[in-house]
Amino acid sequence: MALDELKKKKLDKAKRGWWFSVMFLLVIVGLVGFLSKHEIVSDNKDILVGILGVLTGSISSMMAIASGRDPAEVDELKDKLSAANADRAALISRLRDAQIQLELRTQQICELQEAVIEKLSMFAGEDVIKTKDPKRVVLPPQVEEWLPVEREDNLS
Numbered sequence: 001m002a003l004d005e006l007k008k009k010k011l012d013k014a015k016r017g018w019w020f021s022v023m024f025l026l027v028i029v030g031l032v033g034f035l036s037k038h039e040i041v042s043d044n045k046d047i048l049v050g051i052l053g054v055l056t057g058s059i060s061s062m063m064a065i066a067s068g069r070d071p072a073e074v075d076e077l078k079d080k081l082s083a084a085n086a087d088r089a090a091l092i093s094r095l096r097d098a099q100i101q102l103e104l105r106t107q108q109i110c111e112l113q114e115a116v117i118e119k120l121s122m123f124a125g126e127d128v129i130k131t132k133d134p135k136r137v138v139l140p141p142q143v144e145e146w147l148p149v150e151r152e153d154n155l156s
Contacts, residue, residue, distance in 0.1 A: 025059065025063065028055055028059060031052065031055070032052070035048070035052065092148065096146065096147055096148075099139065099143045099146075100134055100139065101134070103139055
């Protein structure tokens, strides 16, 4: 029930905006027609030209509203898109970090297994376990294709 009322309110608001835009456009066209047939007094000419400039400057937004494209809705959608892109970038960086940590742990487990096998074998070697640095992790090609491309100007 509340959803229907919300849709009805949005529809009523859109209709009011559309009618206002059409009426505004008609008033501007009537004003331009009136001023083209009557002479403007030189004392008030600057004021009337300024007012007419402001009114005709808003014709584009009124036409956009009358055609169904509300500038406020476009700005709202742009904000939502930028927020979604920011979330996407954050998720990609988290995935990248998780893949690096997973690969680091996998390589460390392999080293531990090799060390245990070597220590338990007849031919025991010297210190085999090496601590790895996350920057030295070699990622498989499947993971590297999802990494963002880093430009050189961002590195400095």
